[in-house]
Amino acid sequence: MWWSPRPAAQQVSVTTPVPAQAFRFAAPVLPTPVALIVARWLARALVLVVGLPFRFPIACALLAASLAVWHLFGWVVVAVAWSLVDVGLLVWWRRWPSSFRRWVGLRMLAAWRWWWVYARQWQPVLVVAGLAETYQERQYLPRIRRVTCSEWADRVRVRLVAGTTPADFENRVVELAHGFGAPSCRVVVLGPRDIVCEFPRWDTLATPIDALDVPEAVDLGALPVGLQEDGTPWRLRLHGTHVLVVGVTGSGKGSVLWSAIRAMLPALEDGTVQVWAVDPKRMELSYGRSLFARYADTGEAAVALLEDAVAEMQNRAERYAGHRRSHTPTTEDPFVVMVLDEVAFLTAYHPDRDVRRRAENAIATLTSQGRSVGFCVLAALQDPRKEVMNLRNLFPDKIALRLDEAAQVDMVLGEGARDRGANAHLIDPALPGVAFVRLEGSPMPVRVRAAYVSDADIDAMTADHTSAATVELHVVGEAA
Numbered sequence: 001m002w003w004s005p006r007p008a009a010q011q012v013s014v015t016t017p018v019p020a021q022a023f024r025f026a027a028p029v030l031p032t033p034v035a036l037i038v039a040r041w042l043a044r045a046l047v048l049v050v051g052l053p054f055r056f057p058i059a060c061a062l063l064a065a066s067l068a069v070w071h072l073f074g075w076v077v078v079a080v081a082w083s084l085v086d087v088g089l090l091v092w093w094r095r096w097p098s099s100f101r102r103w104v105g106l107r108m109l110a111a112w113r114w115w116w117v118y119a120r121q122w123q124p125v126l127v128v129a130g131l132a133e134t135y136q137e138r139q140y141l142p143r144i145r146r147v148t149c150s151e152w153a154d155r156v157r158v159r160l161v162a163g164t165t166p167a168d169f170e171n172r173v174v175e176l177a178h179g180f181g182a183p184s185c186r187v188v189v190l191g192p193r194d195i196v197c198e199f200p201r202w203d204t205l206a207t208p209i210d211a212l213d214v215p216e217a218v219d220l221g222a223l224p225v226g227l228q229e230d231g232t233p234w235r236l237r238l239h240g241t242h243v244l245v246v247g248v249t250g251s252g253k254g255s256v257l258w259s260a261i262r263a264m265l266p267a268l269e270d271g272t273v274q275v276w277a278v279d280p281k282r283m284e285l286s287y288g289r290s291l292f293a294r295y296a297d298t299g300e301a302a303v304a305l306l307e308d309a310v311a312e313m314q315n316r317a318e319r320y321a322g323h324r325r326s327h328t329p330t331t332e333d334p335f336v337v338m339v340l341d342e343v344a345f346l347t348a349y350h351p352d353r354d355v356r357r358r359a360e361n362a363i364a365t366l367t368s369q370g371r372s373v374g375f376c377v378l379a380a381l382q383d384p385r386k387e388v389m390n391l392r393n394l395f396p397d398k399i400a401l402r403l404d405e406a407a408q409v410d411m412v413l414g415e416g417a418r419d420r421g422a423n424a425h426l427i428d429p430a431l432p433g434v435a436f437v438r439l440e441g442s443p444m445p446v447r448v449r450a451a452y453v454s455d456a457d458i459d460a461m462t463a464d465h466t467s468a469a470t471v472e473l474h475v476v477g478e479a480a
């Protein structure tokens with residue numbers, strides 16, 4: 001019938017050109033009069049001038065005050081006033097350099113960076129990076145709300161175009177970092193359509209960090225093991241979790257393990273914490289043997305040690321059942337940290353299949369049941385692929401040191417970590433100990449560097465501190 005639409009016609013997409021179409025409807029192109037263009041430019045200039053006092057209130061107030069004084073009293077008074085202000089600033093800078101830097105230096109730097117780096121290059125960088133949106137032939141750009149500077153980074157607060165998401169920025173962090181000449185870029189979401197792009201001005205982790213001071217009180221939920229990119233301490237939680245440290249050979253896995261052990265020294269000495277170490281390479285942990293309650297360096301010994309840990313963990317769980325739901329470290333029930341260097345030796349490379357199977361079972365049991373009864377597995381691994389370590393998902397916390405391939409980043413830190421800027425595969429080999437981690441409560445990866453615990457530091461640690469558990473073993477040995 002003439003009024004019923006034909007099925008074939010309904011399937012034609014509205015955007016598909018139809019060659020035989022008789023009429024084509026398009027918006028007419030009207031030449032814009034020059035007067036309109038000039039008026040628009042003038043309006044934009046006016047908005048800029050009116051907005052300046054809001055953007056730079058102090059600078060504008062000073063300028064206005066200078067003009068007023070000039071008008072009322074003449075230029076000599078202005079020159080004298082400015083000389084006095086300069087002297088005042090000089091005294092401030094010399095006497096209180098940090099407050100001067102915070103209140104004057106960094107604000108001036110932020111104004112300069114806003115204008116020179118970001119405002120000037122915003123449009124080309126965002127358009128080329130694919131972050132400009134087009135609607136009805138008009139281009140919409142996210143807007144810079146504010147630029148602030150800290151000692152090490154610029155923070156550019158951005159208002160997103162409606163309909164876009166922070167993920168669009170997170171997926172373009174590499175383009176943004178290169179576009180604005182920064183070593184990296186991190187996106188922090190503040191609220192709806194409100195994000196901050198953080199651009200470091202230089203690499204704050206370029207110089208090695210010496211072994212940190214041994215803390216007086218041990219906080220097993222926040223052991224100081226290095227520094228974060230913003231200069232604040234990098235703290236590692238061990239109590240109530242398990243940690244997998246992944247990195248190619250020479251990436252500095254040892255420095256993470258040793259920094260964690262160093263941060264627990266007082267607790268090792270008073271017996272509330274024990275380290276049980278598995279060291280198949282015999283190069284990494286053997287150096288500080290006297291600090292460990294148990295130590296194994298062969299496949300069979302390592303499996304026996306892991307199975308002992310499982311038995312002790314199950315015994316503890318049986319005692320706790322129905323009485324308590326969490327563990328508090330005491331000398332009777334110490335917090336046990338199983339430090340497993342090169343864990344793939346046990347799970348994938350050991351020639352004996354039975355050893356591999358038993359080791360894998362024991363590690364799986366410890367990681368799945370040990371958290372609440374005071375057992376933690378801190379393992380180091382070179383290759384994160386499933387064939388080598390299929391237990392990696394049982395480790396809630398992971399640390400990605402330098403990796404071989406881009407695809408390994410998400411394997412270690414979880415999906416989307418590389419898109420959010422965790423370029424662990426691009427870490428400079430000259431920067432061992434540099435890593436990406438995900439801190440609690442935030443999906444954003446953070447760049448960190450572990451402190452380097454040298455052989456001399458380990459010597460000093462073993463000379464000054466001994467594990468209470470090891471002392472006990474010696475005493476038993478002497479008595480026997």
Ligand SMILES: Nc1ncnc2c1ncn2[C@@H]1O[C@H](COP(=O)(O)OP(=O)(O)OP(=O)(O)O)[C@@H](O)[C@H]1O
Binds near residue numbers: 432
């Ligand atoms: N945090 C660090 N800061 C500075 N230098 C470091 C750091 N960690 C390691 N290094 C340097 O890198 C070298 C290799 O480190 P390390 O042996 O810890 O790497 P690894 O990942 O454990 O390697 P492998 O898997 O071969 O044992 C060290 O000898 C040391 O010189």
